[in-house]
Amino acid sequence: MRLEPKHPRAIRWMHWINFLVLAVMIGSGLLIYWANDVYSLGPIHFFPDSFYRLLHLDHGLAVGMAYHFVFMWVFAINGACYVLYTFLSGEWRHLLPNRHTLREAWEVILHDLKIREAPLPRAKFNGAQRLAYTGVILMGAGSLLTGLAIYKPTQFAWLTNLLGGYAWARAEHFALALGYVLFFLVHITQVVRAGWNNFRAMVTGYELVVVETPRHE
């Protein structure tokens, strides 16, 4: 058994900072959305009044905007640092999808649904993780762009137009927020399934790994 470094210190800090900042952004975003909650997906309406009352999210547009337009800077700067670090440190090799990723992601899904029994290959991130973690970074960039498009639709009119206009950009911004919630649910489920050793690595940076003991002839 040995200690194996898994997550670099910078990544761990940025991960946890992002967790908190994203919570603030989604919370303040809901305060803003409350003032004009027009979106539905088929029969699903976002959100019933009881939802706002339960979370005290009604009548908070002004304060929601204030927090949103302050913490957007922390979200953007932390995200930019993460991307920069990931590229400069070479961590991107573990993160970005490669030519095995799609097949591997499919195997992970079959494995997690208990359809396929073969163990997953040992790697820092499997194919499904590569897709999910790369995807969520792209979503972050998408939130910044759609956010800018509705924050300054005159100054950045070209961007707003590119995204289909003001109303579309707002809907896209909202859809991305829902996307984070979905990501969060799957992420938490998988972290619980993976267990303490895996979770602890996002705090300590290290994982305990069993080493194949060499045979003595």
Place this chain on the structure above:
Amino acid sequence: MNDPNDHGASTEREEMRRLTRRSFVVGGIAAAAGAGAWSWLTTEAPDGGIPWPLRRILRANEWLATGYESPRHLAPTFPRTLAQRPPRTNGMIGLANKVEARGWEVQVEHAGRAGHIKIPLSTIQKLPRSDLVTELKCVEGWSEVMHFGGVCFLDFVTQFGLATRSGRAPDPAGNPQDLYRYAYLASPDEAYYVGLDMASALHPQTLLCDTMNWEPLTHAHGAPLRLYLTVKYGFKSLKRVGLVRFQDVRPSDYWAERGYDWYAGL
């Protein structure tokens, strides 16, 4: 990978325990510091309805936005056919009583200058007409393509030599020092009032309007004369303009006093 039940690795386990203890202590301290910072931020003295540190950052955002501001940034315009239905209505503050368009006057004041002038609506309406079909953005999150017809605010101040210390026509590019820094506009009873930076007030798409969606302005939309800006949220587009004051002190603003961003620029 779960903790393997392996008894031959006590030193590694011991090392991991030490690491875990240290990391969770550091993490706990960081979390406590974060919680402390959050409770500080949320409980600081309010400045216009929100904790002052937030207000300070909104001012910094404003500074950044004005750095990128220029008359070249025009809001997109739309075909006139898109603005045909009666425009959506929102907000009746300052519109309590019925008023007559006949004999309507706008009172104009300049800070530090005694007296005021009164400009009749009929005189304002003799200025060159401007029609603008653009998307109004409400701070609540909805937007609607609307037509606004009237006269450019810039033409209005140019014609009557307003907004300047010298009393001459404004020359923002050549003589910016001659301009007052802010404009304050209010309904006659001052129940509703807005503060504008001069660049936004003199933006080429800022209008004094007497028509919306090709019809005379209705009571609910601020008849007989309202303001419209493409570069601000709708709450800055004052209905029923009765008073215009040019000043160097940042003017008060109805919604900014209730927690919203004073600049509210788009």
